[in-house]
Amino acid sequence: MTNLRNLPLLKRVILIAATLSCLCGFSANAENTVLAEIDAKRMSDPSSARASLSEIDMQSLSDEEKLHYRYLESYFFAFSHGIPESLVRFEALIKEAGGSHIEDRLMVTMLSLTAYSGEWAQSFTLAEKLESRLDGMTEQDRMNAILGLISFYQRVDQFDMAMYYISTLLSSDNISESDRCYAVTLKMQIEEEVNDGSLNQPALENAIAVCAAAQHKLFHAINHNTLLRHLVKIEDVYKAKQIARKTGALIEELDLDFTHLKSSFTVGKAQLALLEEDWDNAKALASEALSIDTGGQYESGRIESLEVLIGAEKATGNYEAAVRYLEEKLTLRKEFHSREIAQSLARQEARFKIAEAESAMALLDKENKLAEVREEQLYLALSLVSLLLAGLIFWSYRSRKVQIKLRELARKDSLTGIFNRGYFEERSKRLLSKAQQQNTFVSMTLLDLDHFKQINDTYGHQIGDWVLREVVRALSDTCDVTMTLGRLGGEEFGIVITDCNAERALAVAEACRAAIENISSQPTGHRFTLTASFGVADTSQAGYHFENLSSACDLALYQSKQYGRNRVYEYDSEINPI
Numbered sequence: 405m406t407n408l409r410n411l412p413l414l415k416r417v418i419l420i421a422a423t424l425s426c427l428c429g430f431s432a433n434a435e436n437t438v439l440a441e442i443d444a445k446r447m448s449d450p451s452s453a454r455a456s457l458s459e460i461d462m463q464s465l466s467d468e469e470k471l472h473y474r475y476l477e478s479y480f481f482a483f484s485h486g487i488p489e490s491l492v493r494f495e496a497l498i499k500e501a502g503g504s505h506i507e508d509r510l511m512v513t514m515l516s517l518t519a520y521s522g523e524w525a526q527s528f529t530l531a532e533k534l535e536s537r538l539d540g541m542t543e544q545d546r547m548n549a550i551l552g553l554i555s556f557y558q559r560v561d562q563f564d565m566a567m568y569y570i571s572t573l574l575s576s577d578n579i580s581e582s583d584r585c586y587a588v589t590l591k592m593q594i595e596e597e598v599n600d601g602s603l604n605q606p607a608l609e610n611a612i613a614v615c616a617a618a619q620h621k622l623f624h625a626i627n628h629n630t631l632l633r634h635l636v637k638i639e640d641v642y643k644a645k646q647i648a649r650k651t652g653a654l655i656e657e658l659d660l661d662f663t664h665l666k667s668s669f670t671v672g673k674a675q676l677a678l679l680e681e682d683w684d685n686a687k688a689l690a691s692e693a694l695s696i697d698t699g700g701q702y703e704s705g706r707i708e709s710l711e712v713l714i715g716a717e718k719a720t721g722n723y724e725a726a727v728r729y730l731e732e733k734l735t736l737r738k739e740f741h742s743r744e745i746a747q748s749l750a751r752q753e754a755r756f757k758i759a760e761a762e763s764a765m766a767l768l769d770k771e772n773k774l775a776e777v778r779e780e781q782l783y784l785a786l787s788l789v790s791l792l793l794a795g796l797i798f799w800s801y802r803s804r805k806v807q808i809k810l811r812e813l814a815r816k817d818s819l820t821g822i823f824n825r826g827y828f829e830e831r832s833k834r835l836l837s838k839a840q841q842q843n844t845f846v847s848m849t850l851l852d853l854d855h856f857k858q859i860n861d862t863y864g865h866q867i868g869d870w871v872l873r874e875v876v877r878a879l880s881d882t883c884d885v886t887m888t889l890g891r892l893g894g895e896e897f898g899i900v901i902t903d904c905n906a907e908r909a910l911a912v913a914e915a916c917r918a919a920i921e922n923i924s925s926q927p928t929g930h931r932f933t934l935t936a937s938f939g940v941a942d943t944s945q946a947g948y949h950f951e952n953l954s955s956a957c958d959l960a961l962y963q964s965k966q967y968g969r970n971r972v973y974e975y976d977s978e979i980n981p982i
Contacts, residue, residue: 439472446479449621450658454480471501475510491517508537508545512552519559531556543578551583554590563594570594581618588614589623593630602865603634625654626665632672636679638861644676667696667705674712683716690716707736718962730958731951738829817891819869820876828890832900833950835888839902840948846902847909847942850957851916853895854935854969867928875934878919883912898954906942906974913938913972921970935970937961945975 438460446453457476465473475497482490494517498510511534518527534549541549550569557566573579573587588611596603608631615624628651635644651669655662674689690712693705710733717726815827823831832848839846853875860868872895879897883889888900899916901909920936939961946956960975967973 439469439476442476443472446476449619450480471497491521508534508541509548512549515552515556519556524560527556547573547576547578547580547583551586554587558590558594563598566594567591581614582620585611585615585618585620585623589627592627599865603630603637605631605634608634621654621658622662625651625658628654629665629669629672632669633675636672636675639679641676641679644679648673648676663696664705667693670696671705671708671712674709678712678715681719683720686712686716703736703739707733710736723959727955727959730955734951734954738826820873820891822876822880823888823890825890825892828888828892828898828900829950831888831890832898835900835902836943836948836950836953839943844903845905845942845944846900846948846953847904847906847940848953848957849899849901849909849913849916849938849940850892850954850961851897851899851913851936851938852961852965853920854937854965856895859932863928863930863932867930870928871923871934874923875920875936878923879916882916882919887912898957904942905944906940909940909942910972910974913940917970917972937964937969938972939964939975940972941975 438456442453442456453476457473457480460473462470462473474493478490478493478497481493494510494513498507498514501507501510511530515527515530515534518524518530531553534553538546538549550573554566554569554573557563557569570587570591573583574591579587588607592604592607592611595607608627612624612627612631615627628647632644632647632651635647651672655665655669658665670689670693674686674693677683677686677689690709693709710729713729714726714733717723717729815823817824836846853871856868856871859871872891875897876889876891879889879899883899886902888898890898892898899909899912901912904912917936917938920934923934925932925934939957939959941953941956941960943953946953956975960973964971964973
């Protein structure tokens with residue numbers, strides 16, 4: 405039932421750690437200080453805490469202490485067996501704890517677990533219930549509840565609410581060092597997501613320092629892993645190698661079977677080896693990362709590993725293996741995007757159903773009261789019911805319109821307005837199937853902007869966004885309405901043309917290349933030149949399977965970049981330039 409497969413691996417590592425952090429503990433009590441001490445160090449020193457728990461004789465505990473013991477046991481179980489499996493345990497615990505002083509804390513636990521497992525209706529209901537009870541909680545319970553709400557709102561991409569509660573937490577005079585570590589780590593990650601992947605390195609280094617001071621081993625390791633991935637991304641090889649060694653040591657100290665973190669760290673090392681052109685080591689590490697995920701649960705990590713393998717195989721001339729890995733990556737990416745859309749719609753649908761249920765309850769309450777009204781007031785009461793029914797119908801109609809709008813938005817790239825990867829692939833497959841039945845040609849072109857990262861790094865992401873919009877405008881002006889244009893991610897675009905062979909597609913690609921090269925950067929106030937590399941193939945060369953056709957284009961695009969960029973290459977068996 406888990407749905408975190410559709411999240412980027414590094415985000416998932418932090419989110420799962422945050423979810424586990426929200427499996428909040430119990431207050432210390434005079435009956436058993438040992439359990440309280442274990443609870444206090446379960447995140448900062450999990451190995452020691454787990455060892456201490458194993459030494460306790462459960463039969464000697466009181467009923468309340470047994471509940472506390474089972475909570476801690478389930479907490480450590482979540483690390484080794486996964487949160488979805490732990491949901492069953494915690495559901496049983498909260499039923500037993502109903503009406504006790506620990507109910508609020510277990511509600512926080514259930515909020516985190518239900519959100520992780522995709523039980524959206526239950527998680528939204530729990531979030532509203534917790535928010536309504538915040539003012540009546542003890543200070544420590546309130547802090548724990550806020551931690552849970554931060555994790556939840558980050559999970560459902562309501563970053564403004566998550567940042568509001570992070571600010572509330574950081575401004576508290578009673579915040580612990582461990583909670584401060586949690587808050588600054590999540591704040592750094594949310595800012596990275598809001599800023600479209602741009603990471604604030606000083607903020608990350610501050611998070612590392614805060615977690616080091618708090619002696620929070622898990623988040624300390626996670627933040628180092630985040631820094632490693634960032635340094636690889638900006639190609640700071642020297643510092644990345646230093647941080648990789650330190651990160652590995654920190655993960656070893658955890659002594660926890662935290663598959664998500666180990667997988668992310670191994671992928672980061674593989675990417676670093678690829679950057680150093682250590683092809684054999686890159687392949688070995690990427691394969692190791694795949695083997696860590698024995699159940700194939702963490703899809704984004706597998707995609708990153710496959711990207712390393714594709715790059716290493718291309719670099720060593722093993723094109724057959726590169727194509728095989730590329731086809732596997734494309735299949736995973738399709739599943740990735742489909743689940744992402746489905747989860748977004750599921751969250752929205754859950755919220756609408758809750759609102760509709762609340763409206764229905766309000767209506768039922770009104771109807772019950774109307775039954776007690778005197779006979780002479782019946783006409784007025786019926787009028788009120790009619791108005792309420794009309795409001796409910798209007799709300800249902802509006803909910804339906806919102807769902808239709810969401811489906812439309814799910815097809816479009818929010819920045820450029822053209823089709824996104826998922827719908828481009830879906831539409832292309834329909835066109836290919838129809839063309840195969842009619843025995844007509846279909847051509848595909850993949851293009852990638854040259855050195856786009858340098859523009860982002862030099863002039864900022866606002867200029868980068870301007871470039872992407874201008875490129876789409878140039879492509880739209882060059883392509884006619886019969887052509888399917890999509891943004892496949894970052895600076896990569898695709899064009900599918902029906903009833904068109906490679907010869908005509910080459911002419912269209914060349915016109916697009918010239919149009920991009922002629923874009924003036926003058927409106928930005930900066931001087932730079934835009935170029936793009938193109939790869940072209942048609943169904944006579946690669947057949948009517950989308951994956952094969954796109955793989956052929958990708959290999960031709962690789963040749964275009966390898967032999968100078970700003971040019972168009974056609975795919976053939978020997979991949980010769982046009």
